[in-house]
Amino acid sequence: MASVVVAFELGGRPVEVLVSPLATLQQVLRTQLGHTSVKDGCRQGGCGSCTVLLDGEPVLSCLLPVEDVAGRRVTTLEDLTPVDGLTTVQRAFLDANGFQCGYCTPGMELVTKALLERNPAPTRADIAEALSGNVCRCTGYVPIIAAVEAAAAAGSAAAVVASEGATR
């Protein structure tokens, strides 16, 4: 089977990759594009560590043939992390110690970002539902939930500041 060229948008920039057929987005991101924040916990769709955002929605990149993202918008943690400083979600995970070994963290953070964009004030049940596909073996999840709640609070505080700024 011949290799094919696939074009998509990664972190706002167009990329074209020559891939072998059935290559997963996960493997292409990790090995060809250097986005190693996309983790490799199972390649079976069972852990969520390979989560990326596809047109803003979390997907498991290990189950996704890269051809399926042709023409679409892919975002990883590399694309979101500011050169200096952290995103609101990253800051919340750091402050809440929402990680131990850190292997689940990129996936957890991307799902959290997508959740908060859709639902800025999630309940615990909303959080559990959104993160139900993301496994963490270290933390017992409690500090991850705390991080999501802190990110939500920080986000709404920022929104208040922004809207107050707008009305002035």
Added chain:
Amino acid sequence: MARLRGTGIAAVNYPTGMNLGGDPSQALIHATTSGSFNVVLAAADLGQGLRTVMAQIAAETLGVPYGQIVIQTADTDTGPHDMGTFASRATHRVGNAVKAAAIEAREAVLQLASEELEVSIADLVLDGRGGIQVAGSPQKRRDIADLASRAQFQYGRTIAGRGVYMKPKSDVDPETGAMDPDSTQAYACTVAEVEVDTETGAVAVLSIRSAYEVGQQVNPALVQGQITGGAWMGMSHALYETTEPCYPSRDHSPKDFAGYLMPGMAELPIIEAVVLEVPSSNGPYGVKGVGEMTANSPIPAIVNAIYHACGVRVDSLPVTPEAILRGLDALAQGKGAA
């Protein structure tokens, strides 16, 4: 059919470290010319925060801010020997080695300060913020960073330290079991509350509340992280996990996270803990190990709570809904017969 609630307790001790064939760790420390200190180790950080804890122990001992410490670890070309990160040994063993190395490096800094200030070392105190001063005369002081720079460029001296800590080997007497297996012991007592659904046999864990005594904590948030993660893991061991669901048969072994059952966020109980600190006699600053023990007491506490809730004693793990239902059936039959 009902949902029955029960409470169970369990208390445990946990050994810090083993003796192996002698159980050593080493640390090397040297100052950079800007007064930060590189701590070179060979211990792995499993996520528990070893680097952080070692940086705190080094900073405390050297009297410099935490941000002045760089931890470089687990490269055998540069890091001195270490047995490894297991057996709740790292904070104790590696911490002791880091402290010893830091004391040696501190002696070198103090020596320089005493020469410059023309006082004896015994009259110098560290302010904990990177300064050394003459006791009682805060104006007579030196910055450790300046001393480190002058040590290199003016005096041609090293500011460095070596540290080792070893738990000596203790052979086990094969007849009596006499041995010295550990360095110290930490303690925990857990109270678990469960709710048993007598129709499905499902057990919901409502809360896991524990008291811990782990010696001096180096970083209480990281200790809490171990306690919380361990409570979840203990619950998981008690009710869910097995690689051999048909043990001793090897059939139906799970191959993935879908088959290997563990509780998720939706199953989380309230997890709460208080921590007592009674310094150990031999840990750096009195630490004990907390890494492994946190999964232990939740397991029997949950199993005891199940009995308290519904009268079913399950003596094998994991306690599956099937085991509960069989136990309830046996109880019902026993009652019927009586």
Added chain:
Amino acid sequence: MTAQYHVVGESLERTDGVAHVTGRTLYTADLAFPGMLHLKVVRSPLHHALIRGVDLSAAERVPGFVRALTHADVPHNVYTILGLIGVEPEEEFVLPVDRVRYKGEPIVAILAETEAAAYEAVGKVQLDLEELPAVFDMDEALAPGAPIVTHWGNNTFMYEGHPCRRVRYGDVEAGFAQADHILEGEYRTSPIEHAPLETTGCIAVPEAGRFTVYTNTQAVYFSLDNTSIILGLQPNRLRFIGGTVGGGFGGKVDVIVEPLATLGAMRTGRPVRYVYNRQEEMQVSSTRSAETIRIKDGVMADGTIVARKVTGLADCGAYSRQTPYAITKFAANATGPYRIPNVWVDAYCVYTNRTPTSAMRGFGVTMGHFAIEVQMDKIAERCGIDPWTVRFRNAHRNGDVKPHRKVTSDATLIETMQAAARLVGHGLPPELAAMTSAPRTEWEGER
């Protein structure tokens, strides 16, 4: 107490925190090197079998196949991971010669240009195996006539001439004779997988006569030293780099991937990556051993335990790895945090045709605690006292001698239980609330 320190006792931000939350932390499998080969192994589909033949011809024709490694390539093929601390005999085959002892045991390693080619070639290796009777049950393994699992001829690990780790302290029979109640229990636990989110793996890179091995081991020197023994290399020809582990829990203390990957690098002169997939992590990486724990306690009417006899069986699987040491820890902790004057322990490490077992968080102690603490509740019930009281009455205190003869120090069980009672709002009777871990004095008299 914390106030006396500047830095110790403070919940400071983790030094690796920013790297973790930004996804910049590099774990072993995130690394790549020019010319890197991929190693995958052919695993036994049977629990116990003779190896009659291995046919590589179809595998060799797979595009991208580079070479295979067999037992003949391994300089020191039979090793024991705890050999470093003097444990004998050497028992585990890096690649078995003529017999496989568990389903999933590696037989041949394949090196290929891509992971896909390695998998394809693995699938094309033809094994000629003759199935042997397998043993899975520990009691069966101990019975006469059972299939022998080890190559050295025994189904129990030998502790200085004994088939079990023994503790003998006081006189248990005298204790039972004196007791008001005898309570027996049998507790069973299941094998448990560490299930770290990052699977076990390494990359071995040849560099000017040396090999640099990037690994997620929990113990770089332990792994280096074992690898040097297996490969017959001077330790100074190896450099192990690690330190950042994506979850360990004791599962990354075995030295399984490094020797083969380094051997591959030796034989090909190219970097070799050997990283478990999730199925390998779940099925063939070591587990915590299943245990059967039989406890007989002699108890006085007030709940005081006067004698305990324990028989522990740990199912160590086909190779015992770190489990013999876990059994010693189990034996050392057979009384938990309690003072028992007469103790007898026989703790066995039993071989079966199961995935090998090794260290896991709570090494030898976790499952003992399960048994002991459920037993404590049964004692309380039998004696008609509450579960708190039975634990306070038996709590060890400073100065008490443990069955392994070490004098208890740094003990705080009583204070810890008092704190737990306060946390949950459980009022303790005054005599329990007044107890301390100080050496026992008047409490002794009250018994």
